[in-house]
Amino acid sequence: MSLSNIDIGIFITYVVGLIIVASYVSREKVGHEKNTKDYFLAGNSLTWWAIGASLIAANISAEQIIGMSGSGYAIGLGIASYEWLAAITLMIVGKYFLPIFLKHGIYTMPQYLEKRYDHNVRLVMAVFWIGVYIFVNLTSVLWLGALAINTVADVDIVYGMVFLGSFAMAYSLYGGLKAVAFTDIIQVVLLIIGGFYLCYITLNMISDGNGVIDGFIALSKAAPEKFDMILSADNPYYKHLPGISALIGAVWGLHFAYWGFNQYIIQRALAAKSIEEAQKGIAFAAILKLITPIIVVLPGIAAVVLFPDLNAPDQAYPQLMKLMPVGMMGLVFAALVAAIVSSLGSMTNSISTIFTMDIYSYYKPNKTQHHYVKVGRTVSFASLIIAMICAKPLLGNFDQAFQFIQEFTGFFTPGIVIIFILGMFWSRTTSAGALAAAIGSFLSSILLKFLWPTLPFLDRMNYIFVICLFLAVATSLLVNEKSEHISSMERADFKTSPSYNLVAVAVFIVISAIYVTWW
DSSP states (O other): OOOOHHHHHHHHHHHHHHHHHHHHHHOOOTTOOOOHHHHHHGGGOBOHHHHHHHHHHHHSSHHHHHHHHHHHHHTOGGGGHHHHHHHHHHHHIIIIIHHHHHHHTOSSHHHHHHHHSOHHHHHHHHHHHHHHIIIIIIHHHHHHHHHHHHHHHOOOHHHHHHHHHHHHHHHHTTTTHHHHHHHHHHHHHHHHHHHHHHHHHHHHHHTTTSOHHHHHHHHHHHOGGGGOSSOOTTSTTTTTSOGGGGTSTHHHHHHIIIIIHOHHHHHHHHTBSSHHHHHHHHHHHHHHHHHHHHHHTHHHHHHHHHOTTOSSGGGHHHHHHTTSOTTHHHHHHHHHHHHHHHHHHHHHHHHHHHIIIIIIHHHSTTOOHHHHHHHHHHHHHHHHHHHHHHHHHHHTTOSOHHHHHHHHHTTTHHHHHHHHHHHHHOTTOOHHHHHHHHHHHHHHHHHHHHHOTTSOHHHHHHHHHHHHHHHHHHHHHHSOOOOGGGSSOOOOOOOOOHHHHHHHHHHHHHHHHHHHHTO
């Protein structure tokens, strides 16, 4: 299917407009040259609404829209656990993690690890994150995004990846995080409008024109098995969402690793004007997260009725987009591309931040600020080229890319979470203990994967968390490490405003009601 001239016009207007806005917000005052704080932390100028919108824009990308819609098609509403539990996680991160990070004035997560442990831990985790961002995150966003463009606009997948990469570079390469964060406001508005309209079209079609409420009721009756939040052991997709493990246990580790310790997510909060502004942005993101399943999961479930014979679940969202009328197709297509390029811009900026500030500046100290910014831009560009080359070999054979991402990152997540949690809240944790947890997480995950292949990956992660905790604690107690990093435990102020606490309670009540309704 090809886009109409009107749809193409709307899309081109969006592309040109976004680049113009990015160029405008990226401008510098006369006589001021962009430095590392400007490029990597937006000059610590981000407001709460920019932080909240940018957090969601960075999160909702091709792997979320295409991948989670595909999982909604295959598994059902249960996959929304990742979205709704993320809202609670965000509130915890804003209250207990963010104050510690901002107190240290860091650029990156590996930088905090050096402040807490030593340079070896920083270097190991920096290399790890760069590898994951390029070979898992960037490749998945490029591949799924190009796949969607291919389905909707009949553009070859290779050309689609080139377009997405070029577009992301055009608006983010010069301005850095500031260009990404402030244009993300446009991206999120477009994404929400397009997502809600797609839900309206699909549900109204299922109800034969009687409205979305009747459509939702008809959908729940036509596919009741898709509305189970907790899957039973006989469900064919139990290995992806193993019953109660999808609500407790390792799933929280995934969330803390992603929302609390993930550079390209938390970097927005690190760039806030103040701790209060950062926490308000986190709360705003949590509210937006409550509606995300309506945009990314519900359309996939609706496709079960509208397109019951798809060859692969990840085809659900692109097929649904074909239902859009002329004009709205261009808007929804722009919304999808908006989500993709905002994530690409965020990821490449974070890759360049980690490489420049955690690796390059260590081996090449005392260079000019202009030099480091130039290195950052070069790394951003190079990371996209590498991801384009590796996308098809890595993801071409997976029918549910979202599950691939979750399982692969799950090899490392337990170690990451243990390193940070113990580092922040147990003063006796040593660098040897941190490295033991990091290495143990990967090795034990691989071992269990091959020795117990039928074990659901969330259940496997439960065991790995216990192993990593034991390794970190035992090594820290056995290895007598003298270091100023662990001589004392700095306490941050965990007090939050009444409005923040009110949002936290409201988020918990809403999510509890959802689980009670569709248990």
